[in-house]
Amino acid sequence: MDTFISLVSGLCLLSGCVLAISSGIGLLRFPDFYTRMHAVGVSDTLVTALILIGLMLQLPDGIVVTKLVIILLMTLFINPTASHALAKAAIQSGLVPILNKEDEGKGEDTPSKT
Amino acid sequence: MLIIATIAILVVMFMAILRGNIGPTFYDRILAVNMFGTKTVLLICLLGFVMGRPEFLDIAMVYALISFISVIAVLHYVDSFNAKHDAHDVQHGEEDR
Amino acid sequence: MLLGVYGLLSASFFVAMDAVDVAFTEASVGAGISTILMLTTIAITGRSELASHYRPTLALILVLIIGGLLIYGTMDMPYFGFAEAPANLHVSPRYIHDSMQEIGVPNLVTAVLASYRGFDTFGEVVVIFTAGVGVVVLLGLPGRRDENDAEIELINTSMHEQHLVVRIVSKVLIPFILLFAFYVQFHGDFGPGGGFQAGVIFASAIILYALLFGLSTARRIINQPLVQLLSGVGVLVYGSVGLVSMLNGGNFLDYSVLSSDPIAGQHLGILLIELGVGCTVASVMVIIFFKFADRKEALHYKPRETK
Numbered sequence: 001m002d003t004f005i006s007l008v009s010g011l012c013l014l015s016g017c018v019l020a021i022s023s024g025i026g027l028l029r030f031p032d033f034y035t036r037m038h039a040v041g042v043s044d045t046l047v048t049a050l051i052l053i054g055l056m057l058q059l060p061d062g063i064v065v066t067k068l069v070i071i072l073l074m075t076l077f078i079n080p081t082a083s084h085a086l087a088k089a090a091i092q093s094g095l096v097p098i099l100n101k102e103d104e105g106k107g108e109d110t111p112s113k114t
Numbered sequence: 115m116l117i118i119a120t121i122a123i124l125v126v127m128f129m130a131i132l133r134g135n136i137g138p139t140f141y142d143r144i145l146a147v148n149m150f151g152t153k154t155v156l157l158i159c160l161l162g163f164v165m166g167r168p169e170f171l172d173i174a175m176v177y178a179l180i181s182f183i184s185v186i187a188v189l190h191y192v193d194s195f196n197a198k199h200d201a202h203d204v205q206h207g208e209e210d211r
Numbered sequence: 212m213l214l215g216v217y218g219l220l221s222a223s224f225f226v227a228m229d230a231v232d233v234a235f236t237e238a239s240v241g242a243g244i245s246t247i248l249m250l251t252t253i254a255i256t257g258r259s260e261l262a263s264h265y266r267p268t269l270a271l272i273l274v275l276i277i278g279g280l281l282i283y284g285t286m287d288m289p290y291f292g293f294a295e296a297p298a299n300l301h302v303s304p305r306y307i308h309d310s311m312q313e314i315g316v317p318n319l320v321t322a323v324l325a326s327y328r329g330f331d332t333f334g335e336v337v338v339i340f341t342a343g344v345g346v347v348v349l350l351g352l353p354g355r356r357d358e359n360d361a362e363i364e365l366i367n368t369s370m371h372e373q374h375l376v377v378r379i380v381s382k383v384l385i386p387f388i389l390l391f392a393f394y395v396q397f398h399g400d401f402g403p404g405g406g407f408q409a410g411v412i413f414a415s416a417i418i419l420y421a422l423l424f425g426l427s428t429a430r431r432i433i434n435q436p437l438v439q440l441l442s443g444v445g446v447l448v449y450g451s452v453g454l455v456s457m458l459n460g461g462n463f464l465d466y467s468v469l470s471s472d473p474i475a476g477q478h479l480g481i482l483l484i485e486l487g488v489g490c491t492v493a494s495v496m497v498i499i500f501f502k503f504a505d506r507k508e509a510l511h512y513k514p515r516e517t518k
Contacts, residue, residue, distance in 0.1 A: 077380055
């Protein structure tokens with residue numbers, strides 16, 4: 001049972017690491033802002049969840065697990081919200097998703113109305 | 115295992131810093147910083163476990179909250195920044211004419 | 212913006228050095244508040260500096276000389292982590308060995324900060340209070356124009372309807388942030404934390420509210436004169452604890468005489484002064500933010516008005 005738990009926790013940590021590194025590569029290599037945002041925003045929450053769950057299994061101790069659960073919940077709330085706000089702000093400032101590499105950049109700034 | 119995870123997170127943080135430096139638009143930088151914040155939370159948790167001091171989790175909690183607040187603040191000010199610059203540009207244009 | 216990263220980085224550095232409390236402070240102050248305040252300042256002043264024709268050669272020479280002297284001074288200082296350094300010979304062992312018996316607080320840093328070095332901390336609190344007073348004096352707008360208010364209100368509501376998701380999530384989060392601030396405040400005896408950090412976290416929750424729901428709404432909830440009063444009350448609480456201990460026959464800020472049992476007295480004293488510190492820090496941060504943001508709004512909407 002003990003080895004099983006440590007195996008599962010190791011698996012969680014490892015997959016979290018792989019995802020994290022792939023999201024980092026995505027952040028560096030993707031051509032424009034929205035694809036980068038996709039790479040980061042999607043993977044970030046899952047990475048956090050996986051690693052925190054892995055840590056929870058490492059040390060099943062009351063207060064530590066409680067704190068980890070609180071952190072996990074907060075991340076689950078915060079991360080998508082921040083990504084949402086960021087994407088919304090970007091699209092409102094006129095940053096259009098273009099797949100041509102050179103055409104990106106700040107478009108027309110439309111002040112937020114309506 | 116924990117050490118490997120820590121190193122992986124450090125590598126990702128480094129990537130985020132790179133993107134933050136070269137990021138062509140302002141939003142890229144904010145995205146990088148946001149990612150950096152979440153990764154720092156994870157790093158602090160992991161370090162706490164590596165060193166066997168679970169008090170670090172408090173810091174991680176503060177971090178998660180604070181980085182959210184600062185991202186929101188930055189976005190807010192970028193918005194008002196753009197509006198202000200527009201106003202200025204319009205004014206200057208009128209003066210030039 | 213990358214300043215925030217610097218804050219995060221240095222906090223991880225402190226974590227790596229096992230300095231929990233310092234990392235905590237850096238996390239809350241360096242990454243959160245200072246970034247926000249810097250941004251508000253930039254928003255007030257504009258991004259580019261005015262070109263100045265004044266060449267401060269004299270000042271440069273002065274700075275170089277003083278910097279050189281300081282570097283020369285550090286040469287005499289013991290190496291980092293040097294075991295024979297004076298601080299490590301006399302002071303630290305006493306703190307480490309005796310604080311459990313003398314203070315009875317598990318967190319060593321809190322014991323040193325609040326009890327052994329209570330006077331220094333008092334000075335820090337006074338400095339923060341002075342900063343708040345300075346900002347109020349310098350940036351205090353005498354009276355706000357009402358016709359401006361309505362317009363700002365309109366723009367704010369239109370702007371904030373777009374942030375619907377963020378608003379709702381923040382509404383859920385803010386109580387937790389406030390609760391967490393109190394946890395940090397009163398848990399400072401046992402874990403990392405204390406008045407400074409708690410004050411900053413509390414203030415950042417209020418700032419988050421003000422950012423998302425508009426300044427005027429926040430101003431309706433948070434009574435400005437009350438906050439200004441609180442910042443003074445914090446300093447007064449700290450100082451009066453010292454005075455009371457003096458009246459009870461001890462030294463200034465010597466909490467052992469506050470109660471019949473010295474340990475209980477220390478606990479009471481530390482709790483009270485941490486409360487004072489938290490009060491002052493939170494209210495001063497809120498004051499500074501509100502003054503800056505007020506200023507920004509007043510400047511920001513002026514062009515629109517004149518047109």
